[in-house]
Amino acid sequence: MCGIVGYVGKGDCVPYLVEGLQRLEYRGYDSAGVAVVKNGALRVHKAQGRVREMAAGLPKRMSGPVGIAHTRWATHGPPNDLNAHPQVDAEGRLAVVHNGILENADELRAELVADGVSLISDTDTEVLAHLIARSPEETLEERVRAALRRVVGAYGIAVCDAAAPDRLIVARNGSPVVIGIGDREMFVASDVAALVKHTQQVAYLDDGELATVTIEGFRTSTLDRRPTIKEPHAIAVAEQDYARGGFAHYLRKEIADQPQSVAGTLRGRLDHRFATARLDGLNMTPRELRAFRRVKILGCGSAYYAGIGGAQMIESFARLPADAEPASEFRYRDPIIDPETLYVATSQSGETADTLAAVHEIQAKGGRVIGLVNVVGSSIARGAEGGIYLHAGPEVSVASTKAVTSTLVGFALLALLLGRVRDAGPAAGERLIAALEKLPAQIDDILAREDAIAELAGRIAGSQTAFFIGRVRGHMVALEGAQKLKELSYVHAEAYPTPELKHGPLALITPDVPTVAIVPSDHLLDKNRSSLQQVKARGGPLVVVGHEHPGEGLADELLLVPRSEPELDPILLGIPLQLLAYHAALHLGRNVDQPRNLAKSVTVE
Numbered sequence: 001m002c003g004i005v006g007y008v009g010k011g012d013c014v015p016y017l018v019e020g021l022q023r024l025e026y027r028g029y030d031s032a033g034v035a036v037v038k039n040g041a042l043r044v045h046k047a048q049g050r051v052r053e054m055a056a057g058l059p060k061r062m063s064g065p066v067g068i069a070h071t072r073w074a075t076h077g078p079p080n081d082l083n084a085h086p087q088v089d090a091e092g093r094l095a096v097v098h099n100g101i102l103e104n105a106d107e108l109r110a111e112l113v114a115d116g117v118s119l120i121s122d123t124d125t126e127v128l129a130h131l132i133a134r135s136p137e138e139t140l141e142e143r144v145r146a147a148l149r150r151v152v153g154a155y156g157i158a159v160c161d162a163a164a165p166d167r168l169i170v171a172r173n174g175s176p177v178v179i180g181i182g183d184r185e186m187f188v189a190s191d192v193a194a195l196v197k198h199t200q201q202v203a204y205l206d207d208g209e210l211a212t213v214t215i216e217g218f219r220t221s222t223l224d225r226r227p228t229i230k231e232p233h234a235i236a237v238a239e240q241d242y243a244r245g246g247f248a249h250y251l252r253k254e255i256a257d258q259p260q261s262v263a264g265t266l267r268g269r270l271d272h273r274f275a276t277a278r279l280d281g282l283n284m285t286p287r288e289l290r291a292f293r294r295v296k297i298l299g300c301g302s303a304y305y306a307g308i309g310g311a312q313m314i315e316s317f318a319r320l321p322a323d324a325e326p327a328s329e330f331r332y333r334d335p336i337i338d339p340e341t342l343y344v345a346t347s348q349s350g351e352t353a354d355t356l357a358a359v360h361e362i363q364a365k366g367g368r369v370i371g372l373v374n375v376v377g378s379s380i381a382r383g384a385e386g387g388i389y390l391h392a393g394p395e396v397s398v399a400s401t402k403a404v405t406s407t408l409v410g411f412a413l414l415a416l417l418l419g420r421v422r423d424a425g426p427a428a429g430e431r432l433i434a435a436l437e438k439l440p441a442q443i444d445d446i447l448a449r450e451d452a453i454a455e456l457a458g459r460i461a462g463s464q465t466a467f468f469i470g471r472v473r474g475h476m477v478a479l480e481g482a483q484k485l486k487e488l489s490y491v492h493a494e495a496y497p498t499p500e501l502k503h504g505p506l507a508l509i510t511p512d513v514p515t516v517a518i519v520p521s522d523h524l525l526d527k528n529r530s531s532l533q534q535v536k537a538r539g540g541p542l543v544v545v546g547h548e549h550p551g552e553g554l555a556d557e558l559l560l561v562p563r564s565e566p567e568l569d570p571i572l573l574g575i576p577l578q579l580l581a582y583h584a585a586l587h588l589g590r591n592v593d594q595p596r597n598l599a600k601s602v603t604v605e
Contacts, residue, residue: 002085002099003027003071004177005194006158006168008215009185013067014058016187020194021051021069023242026250026396027191028598029071031084035095035160038064042093042162046084065215066165068158068188070097076105077122087126089133090117094161096132098125099190100154100175108150124153132159140164141212144171145223148210154353158188171210171223176351176379179203179211179218181232186213192377193394196239203230204377236376241394251397251488251592255578256447259440261392261402262571265409266436275429276420277413282370283386286421292342295322295418298330298358299346300602302400302480303407307346309476309570310372310411316567317432318419328354330361337365344414345371348395348403350378352602359383372410374403388414397593399487401578404480405443408571412436415567435565439572442562446575449559453576456543456557457583461489463514467505468495468577470518471528477518477545477570481577487595488585498531509540516577519546520569529554545576 003024007013017034032054033046043062047054051071070085077083086095102108105124112119112130119126131147132140140161148155148171156175160168170177170188180187180195180202189195192202203218205211209228211220220228247253271278282289295314297307307324314322327345337343343362347355350373359380362369371380371387374395381387392406412432420429460466466485468478475497482493496505498517509515515535519528532554535542544555547563559576585592 002029002073002190003194004097004099004156004158004188004190005069006067006160006170006188006213007185008066008166008168008213009182010065010215011185012063013065014063016198017067017069018051018055019197020189021071023193024071024189024191025051026398026593027071027073028398028594029073030079031072031081032070033084033086034058034062034067034069035086035088035097036062036064036067037160037162037165038066040162040165042088042095042160044086044088044092044095046081046086048079048081048084066160066168068095068097068160068168075101076124082121083123085123085125087121087123087129089129091133093163094129094133094159096125096129097158098128099156100173102128102151102155103153104151128157140167141169141210144169145210145225148223156190166214168213169210170205170213172205173207174353174356177205179205179213181217184215186215186218188213192235192237193242196235196237196242200235201232202235202377203232204382206382233377237394242396249397249592251399251401251582254395254397254402255582257393258402258405258447258575259443261406262409262443263440264391264393265406266413267391269413270433270436272430272433274420275426275433277417279388279413279417281386281388289418290421291340292320293340294338295320295342295344297322297324297344297346298327298355299324300327300352300354302404302483303346303348303352303355305476305480305483306404306407306411307344308479309408309473310344310346310414312473312476313411313415313567314418317415317424317428318422320418320422327352327358330358335361337362337367339366339368341367343367343369345369345380345384346373346407347371347380348374348400348407350375350380352380354602356380356383372407374406398595398598399484399581399592405571405574409436409439412568412571432565432567435568438564439568442564442572443575445562446572447579449576450579453559453579454583456559457580458587460485460514460543460580461491461584461587463491463512465492465494465508465513467501467509467513467515468493468518469498469501469515469531471498471524473566473569474498474518474520474573477573477577478516480574481516481518481581484578484581485584487598488581488592489588489590490596491584491588498528501531502534506534506538509535509538511539511541514541514543516543516545516580518573519544519550520566520573521547521563522566522569525550545573
C-alpha cells in the first residue's frame with residue numbers, strides 16, 4: 001500500500017529517490033523517508049507528512065550512490081517520524097523499507113526484547129531490520145535470506161547496508177517489486193511509475209524471490225538459494241502518460257480520459273466478420289470456452305462492483321450463469337472450486353492482495369482463472385492463465401474512474417465472446433458491437449453536461465447522508481456511485497436495491513436525505529416509478545439518473561444519459577455519478593486525488 005524506490009549507480013541517488021517518491025504519491029501514504037549509503041556510512045532522513053515536506057528538510061550534504069526511500073501508509077503504529085520508513089538496526093548501519101504486513105511481528109518482537117534489543121518504533125519493519133542485522137550469515141544477501149525465512153506474511157522489501165556499500169537486496173512475497181535496468185545504474189521500485197523516466201526495461205520479482213542489485217546488474221534466486229532467470233520486459237507506458245495534462249486533478253483528467261480509454265479497451269477486439277470479440281489473451285479455444293457452465297467474478301471495492309455488472313452482462317447476453325463475490329471473503333469460506341467454472345479476477349492494479357490470494361486458492365484447487373487488469377506485468381496478470389488487459393492507461397488518482405468503466409467494457413467483450421461461442425446469433429453479436437462502438441461519443445456527450453452536475457453536487461455536499469438505489473443493472477451503478485461519494489467527499493452514502501428501501505431504510509428518508517435513483521428506461525421503469533413515489537411521499541429529495549423523465553413530480557433533479565443496449569447501461573449510467581462525487585468533494589475542499597485513509601494499490605489484507 002506504499003511506495004518503494006531504490007537506486008544503485010554512478011551519480012547521487014537522492015534526487016532520483018525523491019522524484020520516485022513523488023511519482024508514487026498516488027498510492028496513498030502518511031510519512032516518507034530516505035536512506036543513503038556513502039563512504040561506509042548510512043544516513044537516514046524521514047518525517048511524517050508529504051514527500052515535499054520531507055524533502056525540504058533533507059540535509060544539504062546528504063548524497064551518495066546507493067539508497068532506498070519509502071512512502072508509508074500506517075499499519076503497525078500511528079503516523080509519526082519514528083514509525084516512518086526506512087527502519088534501521090540498533091547500530092544504525094542497515095536500513096529497510098517494507099510494503100506489506102508481517103503477521104508474526106509480535107512474536108518476533110518479544111523474542112528480540114527478551115534478547116535485550118530496544119525497539120524504538122511500533123512497526124513490524126523495524127523487527128525485520130534487527131533480524132537481518134543480528135543474523136550470523138556472512139553476506140548481506142544471506143542475512144536477508146535468513147531473516148525472511150523467519151517471517152510470516154506479505155512483504156516487498158529493499159535493504160541497504162553501510163557494510164555492503166555497493167548493493168541493494170530486494171525481495172517479495174505478495175507485494176510487488178520491480179527492477180529497472182539502466183546503463184551502469186540500476187533502479188528499484190514497487191511500481192513502474194517511478195521508473196518510466198529513467199528506463200524502459202524492467203524485471204518483475206515473483207513471490208519467494210530475492211535479488212541482489214549492483215551497478216553492473218542483478219541476480220535473482222529463491223529463498224532456498226535456487227537461481228532463477230528473469231527476462232527483461234519493456235514498460236508499456238511512457239512518462240507523459242502520468243502527466244495531469246492541464247487538469248487541476250488527476251481524477252478530473254481520468255474522468256475526461258474515458259472516451260479514449262474505452263476506445264483503447266475496444267481497439268482491435270471487435271470482429272465484425274464473425275460478430276464476436278477477439279480476446280487472444282485468454283489463451284483458450286472456442287471449445288474450451290464453450291465447456292464452462294458458470295462464471296465466477298472476484299474483485300474488491302470498485303472492481304467487485306464492476307464484477308457485479310459484468311456477471312449481469314454475461315448472464316444476459318451469453319445466457320451463462322454468472323455471479324460476483326468479494327475476493328476478500330472468497331478463500332476464507334473454503335470455496336468449492338468447480339472445474340467447469342471460469343473464474344475471473346479483476347483488479348485495476350493487478351496487485352490487490354485479497355484478489356491475488358483468491359487466484360492462488362483457485363489454482364491450488366485445480367480451477368481455471370483469468371485476469372481482467374489494467375497494469376501490464378502485474379502479479380495477477382502474470383499469475384493467471386490468461387486474461388484481458390484493459391489498456392485504459394495509467395490511473396493515478398486513488399479513486400478509480402476510467403479503470404472501472406474499462407473493466408465494464410472488458411466484461412462486455414467477454415460476454416460477447418462467450419455468447420457467440422454458445423447460442424447467441426450473429427445479429428445479437430452485431431447489435432452489441434454497434435453499441436460498444438458508440439460508447440466513446442456517448443461518454444463525451446455526458447461529460448459535456450458537467451456544469452449542471454457540478455451545481456447539483458454543491459447541494460449533495462450539504463447533506464449528512466445520501467441513499468443510492470437501483471434495480472438489477474442499476475444496483476451495481478448505485479453501489480459504485482455511493483462508493484465514489486463516500487471516498488471522495490466523505491459524505492456518508494448507502495446503496496440498496498430499490499425494492500429494499502421499504503424493508504427498513506425508508507425509515508431514514510426525510511427532506512434532509514437525498515436519494516439518487518438509477519432509472520434506465522427498461523422493463524422495470526414502471527416499478528421504479530412506484531418506488532420513487534414512496535420516496536417523494538416522505539419528502540425525500542430525488543435525483544434521477546436515466547434515459548428520460550420518470551414522470552411528473554418524481555424528479556427534483558434529472559441527469560440524462562444517452563441510450564445504449566440494455567447490457568451496456570451500467571457503463572453510461574455511472575459516468576454522471578463520477579462527476580457528482582468529484583464536484584461534491586471539491587465543494588467540501590477535499591483532497592480528491594488522495595482521499596484520507598485510502599491507498600491506490602491495496603497490497604495487504
